Amino acid sequence: MTPPESPRFYGRRHGRRLRAGRQALVQTVLPRLRVSLPAEPAAVDPAALFPVWVHDIWLEIGFGAGEHLAGMAERHPDIGFIGCEPYMNGVAGLLARLDRNTCRNVRVFDDDARQLLPYLPDRCLGRVFLLFPDPWPKVRHHRRRFISAATLDLLARLMRPNAELRFATDDGACLTWTLEHVMRHPAFAWTPAGRDDWRTRADDAVPTRYEEKALARGARCTYLRIIRCADAVQDQPSLSLPSSSSRDIRSHEQQRLDREPDVRRTGHR
Numbered sequence: 001m002t003p004p005e006s007p008r009f010y011g012r013r014h015g016r017r018l019r020a021g022r023q024a025l026v027q028t029v030l031p032r033l034r035v036s037l038p039a040e041p042a043a044v045d046p047a048a049l050f051p052v053w054v055h056d057i058w059l060e061i062g063f064g065a066g067e068h069l070a071g072m073a074e075r076h077p078d079i080g081f082i083g084c085e086p087y088m089n090g091v092a093g094l095l096a097r098l099d100r101n102t103c104r105n106v107r108v109f110d111d112d113a114r115q116l117l118p119y120l121p122d123r124c125l126g127r128v129f130l131l132f133p134d135p136w137p138k139v140r141h142h143r144r145r146f147i148s149a150a151t152l153d154l155l156a157r158l159m160r161p162n163a164e165l166r167f168a169t170d171d172g173a174c175l176t177w178t179l180e181h182v183m184r185h186p187a188f189a190w191t192p193a194g195r196d197d198w199r200t201r202a203d204d205a206v207p208t209r210y211e212e213k214a215l216a217r218g219a220r221c222t223y224l225r226i227i228r229c230a231d232a233v234q235d236q237p238s239l240s241l242p243s244s245s246s247r248d249i250r251s252h253e254q255q256r257l258d259r260e261p262d263v264r265r266t267g268h269r
């Protein structure tokens with residue numbers, strides 16, 4: 001099978017020269033945490049990326065300097081996090097935030113998330129974060145926005161029914177664009193829980209750098225929890241089976257247990 005064509009990335013990959021400590025982290029820690037693309041699409045086994053048992057996989061697209069990713073990984077040690085970020089200074093920022101514990105449940109794809117998505121298996125994700133994506137305000141640049149019919153198609157394949165896509169922005173035009181695309185897509189729904197649901201960050205969420213800057217200058221931030229709907233036929237719930245989510249992840253875990261019986265079965269992580 002030919003690998004999917006690489007999409008063009010318009011953002012920055014490098015900023016100021018990294019300080020020696022951060023450069024060292026990029027050279028020594030990143031290779032251990034990096035998600036590499038295999039030869040075949042849909043061939044990355046997400047649960048097998050982690051040295052510890054994870055009961056779900058959450059993906060953050062464009063983690064910036066990694067405040068949210070590192071914070072969430074610490075709050076949810078039993079979740080495997082994959083963060084995508086092509087901006088190397090941001091990646092170095094994340095690495096500086098990770099400690100011995102979070103290093104175990106965070107993996108990094110240091111490139112455009114759209115390159116990774118085709119390599120992940122169906123319904124492997126329980127949550128996706130797209131927090132303060134580049135708004136690309138000029139009309140001629142709107143097509144560069146991360147949300148598009150094509151990326152929603154990819155996410156629809158990867159997210160299990162009822163999985164959540166958390167989106168946040170302080171940009172009204174980017175919000176409208178996202179809502180229009182989401183409402184048009186049959187696999188996604190946004191149904192706010194209450195009148196001001198979109199004005200508050202999720203309870204377990206960690207503020208991002210971009211968000212804090214926006215709030216400090218008095219901008220209004222909007223938070224959407226977009227749900228991956230069940231497909232009419234394909235996703236009919238089966239009453240006798242556990243959800244496909246746990247089934248998929250557990251089968252990965254079982255395969256790993258089969259490979260490494262002694263350590264895992266005695267409960268050491």
Ligand SMILES: C[S@@+](CC[C@H](N)C(=O)[O-])C[C@H]1O[C@@H](n2cnc3c(N)ncnc32)[C@H](O)[C@@H]1O
Pocket residue numbers: 009011012061062063064065084085086087090111112113114131132133134135146208209210211
């Ligand atoms: C405005 S910044 C927000 C960063 C962070 N989420 C925050 O809230 O502080 C957008 C980030 O998305 C990253 N980004 C843009 N397009 C991306 C893509 N296709 N895949 C992964 N990251 C992307 C950029 O490099 C940038 O770091």
